[in-house]
Amino acid sequence: MSKHMSANEKAYIAALRYQWLTPMYDRVVKYSTREHTTKHALLDMVKIEAGEHVLDVGCGTGTLALMAKTAQPYALVFGIDADKHILDIAQQKVRRQRFHVQFSQSWADKLNFAPNTFDCVVSSLFFHHLQWQEKLAVATEIMRVLKPGGRFGIADWGEPSSLVMRYLFKPVQWLDGYSNTQENLDGKLKLMLEITGFQSIETVKHFNTIFGTLSLHLAYKPFNS
Template sequence: MNDSSREVAPKTQGAVLKWQAPFYDAECALVGLRKKFRRETLRHAWLSPGEQVLDVGCGTGVLTQLAAEEVGPSGAVVGIDPSPPMITLARKKASRAGSQAQFELGVVEGLSFEDRRFDVVLSSLMLHHLPVGLKREGLSEIYRVLKPGGRLLAVDFDRPGHPLWWLLLWPQLFMPAVAAHVRGEIPDYLSAAGFRQVQPVGRWFNLLTFWEAQK
């Protein structure tokens, strides 16, 4: 098992969660992002046995491992994250679980994979960590590594669907990285990256949207 602390961490202008790694899964559970949420994400991804899958911003690898179960031994799933502590923890968890999921240090704006490599790319609560310019670069890179006809399943903050969320989130309109989400602009970013048939396929707590986009 590789120790990512000995690897060179990629540079990025996006947010990198490091010290949060040991507590990340517990924090997700506290805000309602338990395994049920991950299963809902995969339900919208429609993974099939044998598919090649990339999980960008994989964190501790919960979704990545579940995706590996979906594609089976004939498929392959790789999770990337710019945080060495997250990747180290993801590898340890996968090793304990006997999962075939693989994990690499990496940044979405500079993917280390060849063109047209993956059938599916997953992005779960990653895009809001990227500045505006980096969102564009990252989505263009995702488009590049997808096979023709491949698909992106992204879930992230969107225009709130309930007035109470607006009371909590209106200050985010002054934070450019998140403001695009609150204003409901993510489909525009997906279309600008070249994706077609961009459509919302689900909601979570009237705050998060699942988007499907095809190459």
Template sequence: MTKDHPHSVVEAMGNRHDYLPAAGRDALLPGYDLLTRLLGMYKLHETLVAQAELTADQRVLEIGCGTGNLTIRAKRTQPGAEVIGSDPDLLALARAERKAHGLNGIRFERAYAQKLPFPDQEFDRVLSSMMLHHLETGVKTAALAEALRVLRPGGSLHIVDVGGEVTPDDGLMARLLLHNDHARDNLGDGIPQLLRKVGFDCAVVASQRHRRLGRVTFYRGTRPN
């Protein structure tokens, strides 16, 4: 493990990896897609992709793609775009590739969000779903800085994650979130502050109470021209 990786999250989950697997543990991966469906993630992905306003000539990257649900959603929404999903979890990526079989202009690559293997200004859009709250502050900041680096001027990062103006009235998951060390940066204006710190122009697009996740918030970070 290196200091670049979210090691304390991994250790807390009892993993042998230097990353947090898509389902938390490798053995739970077969049930991951069912879990995301039960959590209502497909609707959140639909909303996030709509906010990204994808066009056919764009290059799109998802960081922390897991089994590829959001990456595949983006591709099916805009078939002409070139879409890449990235994640350090090889088992999740293999599952994503199987699910994307038959789709052209989509691929999956192993990569840590805080150390992306792509050139500067390579993408028009970067997407992130339910990843940031797992990361320590330093790793989270590095991942956002990498997203800025690989975006073209005027390009945008689109995030959906738990957090925002969370209160105990948002439900059990919200109350747990308020006491979670790694989610602290997601609370209040934490994400906008980090986005601005690394150089993004930032907007909170929407925030809503979620029956299963407590509160989810959508953010847009734009790379200045």
């Protein structure tokens, strides 16, 4: 498993495992994950409104954050990622599209935002990069920065809808690691949301892609937390 180290020596799995593949990320993901359809479905699910604060965790090249800003120009959109190189691509895209989306380098389990900041947190193709304890730590941190009643939308690899989908997922496991991705296949993202105290947890949709089944999950921070 090729992991990259950040300035403070913590390890993370880069978008396509090897840093030299990062410039190709957008081209690879566009068709292989049905990106337009799945990311729009995620945004339709969370329904961002004018004036809302939105955070994209593990934002990568910023595609989802930019789509969120395009869909709702009056939202305040932020994106964080551990990888400086991929954030450089996100910044270039923001400049080209002349949108105001604020990207910053950060660990997902140590977000530099005050408690109860965001109305909505989204995350796409990110949680399968994390080991189980990291998944729990990140979901806990997302709970902290969400406002009471805030919503959390995830698009990520999920339980395969057929044996064919299971086999198609093998290259992703080779690229991104086995135990961390197996948890997604075993449906453990819902368990992660339950353990960390989210409520009204729902798997809203599944999409079959050439690399397996992608699932959308929606959950809410309780009003009384």
